[in-house]
Amino acid sequence: MSDTQRIEELRDAIRRHDRLYYVEASPEISDRQYDALMDELKRLEDKHPELVTEDSPTQRVGGEPVEGFETVDHAVAMLSIDNTYNVDEVRTFDQRVRNELGSNGFDYLVDPKIDGVAVSLRYESGRLAIGATRGNGRQGDDITANVRAVASVPLRLTGDDVPDVVEARGEMYWPRGSFAAFNAKRAEQGEQTFANPRNGTAGTLKQLDPRIVAQRGLAFIAHGFGDISERIADRASAIMDTFRRWGLPTSADASVCEDVDAVMDAIDAWARRRSEADYETDGMVVKVDELDLRDELGATSKHPRWCIAYKYEAExxxxxxxxxxxxxxxxxxxxxxxxxxxxxxxxxxxxxxxxxxxxxxxxxxxxxxxxxxxxxxxxxxxxxxxxxxxxxxxxxxxxxxxxxxxxxxxxxxxDPGGVYLRCIDPECPAQLRERLKFFAGRNQMDIDHLGEKIVDQLVDRGLVEHFADLYQLTVEDVKQLDRMADKSARNLVDAIRSSKDRGLARVLAGLGIRYVGNRAAEIIADHYGDMDALLDAGREDLEQLDEIGPVIAESLHQFLHSKRGRGTIRRLKNVDVDMTSHRAASDGDGPLAGKTVVVTGSLDGYSRKEAEDAIEAVGGRVTSSVSSNTDFVVVGAKPGSKVDKAERLGVERIDEDEFRKRLSTG
Ligand SMILES: [Zn+2]
CATH class of the missing domain: 2.40.50.140 (Nucleic acid-binding proteins)
Structure with a gap:
């Protein structure tokens, strides 16, 4: 193959991969492979300078800074869009459009309004000829050198149906991720940072040196069009599809809505999703999709009449x-x-x-x-x-x-290696207050009426120095608090008392052990069944549980075996807080409802999993360790130490035959 052919082949390949990357967001090759194609092209072009063309992918960034920006006339004016913060006005807009058209038979193209800088890209014979800012709408700055330096702007449109003139209009923006990284680096170097991605984009496009633009990682999304020398479609949405096919990035979040209710839904849906997008948006643009209807509606001196922007309230x-x-x-x-x-x-x-x-x-x-x-x-x-x-x-x-x-x-x-500053005094009243509030929280012990203000008073007055103290509060104690009538004092004391029965998972979660959240607490409580069995568990045992990693295991084990942890558990037991896991048992229904069962050794008729499933299917609970709360132990061949422990605790042991019977009769 001649160098000339290879150069064309490489350019086509690079354009195709640009398209896959920037338009389809589904690259087929790695960055390294892409760089290799680019390097090869550069080498060949160095060898044959006469073959270098302006639209070659190697020619994005020109050599020299420009002196300033020329003014260019827009072939079709870039009008600004009328906007509103009021959703009712979107309905008013729809009413007006339907009145004027005398019809309901049209669609809206709805598109997130990217918070960037509006630009127009003019392609002539498929090649990027002019990139311009909106300016006053009739004339803008020629920033061609800068838009060429933006990687997602195709230098050439690909397709055999590209008309002579195509003007794509859209938004130049700075993706959140690269903007944040850029600002952080600037701050680190003691340089001024940009207030937000839009300011950053505007500032970048004003750079006279396109090499600076190239480094910043701006991106482009087309959302409209100006002059197109042939009518390529009847609808704006179809033009956007065509743009994509030619290699221009368009919004993946645009949608066609058949009426104003669907528009409202799209506005709501984007409001919920917009924080996830890689670009900042400040609203939704609602446009009549049919092009001949747009012509019919026309424009005022300032705004098109077929389009409105709903803007989300500034946040x-x-x-x-x-x-x-x-x-x-x-x-x-x-x-x-x-x-x-x-x-x-x-x-x-x-x-x-x-x-x-x-x-x-x-x-x-x-x-x-x-x-x-x-x-x-x-x-x-x-x-x-x-x-x-x-x-x-x-x-x-x-x-x-x-x-x-x-x-x-x-x-x-x-914290060693961490970013947090911590008070290391366990008696710290601020910590106690926060721990009590957490303990009483809805997802932990769920104690009604025990709000922040009451906790503050209980701690300030020295009535509660520990979780367990809560359970010894009397109506008389509580009545001392500010604005606490007899009845509310009684309600509070009752609410605290009734929280005693929440069970092990809630207690574990409520203790506020670092890394032990609700989910972990449930898994652990389900597995061990009660606090005694849990206290017997080694760190390695804990780590073996599903979803419980070494960090949780370590933190929990350390707490349970610390002086403070042991003291907490003892005190809670002394005031009769239930520390068994009765969640599954109380939910269960069947011959083994309410029974806690341990299986040890191998059974002939069941795998371990099958045995456990069978027990749970008839309402029983399976735990891994024997404790005084275990109802019976199913003993198979080669049982482990669990049998000895059951014997010591006087827990019933049964064989496989008996197990089979109990599954049906209890
Ligand atoms: Zn402190």
Whole structure:
């Protein structure tokens, strides 16, 4: 094969892989293989400079910075889109469109509104000729050199049906991941960071040196079109499909909706998913899909009349950091909390937000007095997401980690290798308070009426120094608390008492042992059946359980065998807190309902799994260790030490025949 042929072959291959990567998001080769193709092409082009063309994939980034940007006229005006924050106005828009068209027989193309910079890409004879900003809508800046440097912009459209002129319009944006990495690196180097991806994109496209643009990792998504020299389809959605086929990235999150109700659903659905996208979006654009109907509707001087943008309420707000306080969690974690001038986010007032840890404080480089941006992550928890360092006041004060626990004055230590600062005093009242609140929580002991304010008072008045103290509170004790009437005191005491029967899993979860959450607690309680059996378990036994790794096993084992852990368990037992696992048994129905059974040795008629399934099928519970709560032990051939333990505890032992009988008769 001649070099000329090979060069063409390589260019086609690279374009195809660009398309697979940027448009289809399904690459077929590794980055390394891609680089090898590119290297080979570069070598051949170096050998034959006369064969280098402008649209060769090697020619994305020109050699020299440009002096400035020329002005270009848009062949078709880039009008801005009318927008609203009010969903009712989307319905009003729909009503108006239907009135004007006198018809319901059309669809809407609905597309997330990417928060980037609008650009127009003009292809002539399939080759990228001009990239331009929107500017004033009639004229924009010629940023061709910069858009060429954006990897997802095809330099050439592929397909034998590409018309002479194709203008794709869309959004240049900075993917969240690479934006965050870029900003972090800038901050590390003491350079100014960008406030958000949109500002970053705008700043990048204004660079005179396209090599800088190439390094930043911007991306492009087409969502519309300007001048196209042939009519290639009747619907905008079909044009977008065609664009994809030619190698232009389009939104994977666009949808065609048959009426305004479907549009509303799409708006709702995206509101829930938009935080997961790799680009920031601030709304949804709703466009009539049929092109001849668009012509019929026309435009005002500013906006097309066939299109509206619904914008999600701004979730980011700027404010000033006034103070940082510290919260001590139930595990002693000391968390810095930012207090700032009130802002409104998604309809709620926000005055504080967690700063998470001191690494985060450093990462944000935040100081008292700084201008900060607050966002609601997952629509719920406000976060300090950014600091506007350009606006830093001269007297901005550094935030230094406390050396002692702000609650008890005890020593505060940083976790070895971790990012958290921790109060290591187990008697810390702040920790006790948080532990009690957690213990009483819905997913743990689920104690009604035992709210935060009551816990605070119980601790402050010295009425409760330990979980077990809760169970010894009398109505008289509780009546001392603020605004506690006779009846509510009685209700609280009753609620606490009735939580005694929650069972082992809830107790384990409620103790707040590090890494032992509800799921782990359930698995462990189910397996061991009661606290005594659990206390007999070795660390290795715990590790063997499904979903329980060495970290959980270690933490739990350490707690159970620590002085504090043993004391806690003893005290809870003394006040009759149930520490058996009765979940499955109480749910069960059948001959073995409520029975706890252990199987040891091998049976002739059942595998171990079959035996366990058979027991559970008739309402019984299977545990691995024998304890005083075991009802009977099924003993097969070559039984282990469990038989001895059963004998010692006086637990009934039965053979396989008897087992078979009990499965049907109990
Ligand atoms: Zn403390």
């Amino acid at each position: 980011r707000a700027e404010t000033h950091l006034r103070e940082v306080s510290y919260q001590v969690g139930r595990l002693g974690t000391i968390t810095p909390v930012a207090h700032f001038d009130e802002v409104h986010l998604s309809g709620t007032k926000v005055t504080n937000a967690s700063l998470h840890n001191f690494d985060q404080v450093e990462r944000l480089d935040v100081r008292l007095g700084d201008a900060i941006a607050i966002e609601k992550a997952g629509e719920i928890i406000p976060q300090v997401v950014q600091v506007n360092h350009a606006k830093r006041p001269k007297n901005a004060k550094r935030i230094t980690p406390p050396e002692t626990c702000p609650a008890c004055g005890g020593p505060a230590r940083r």
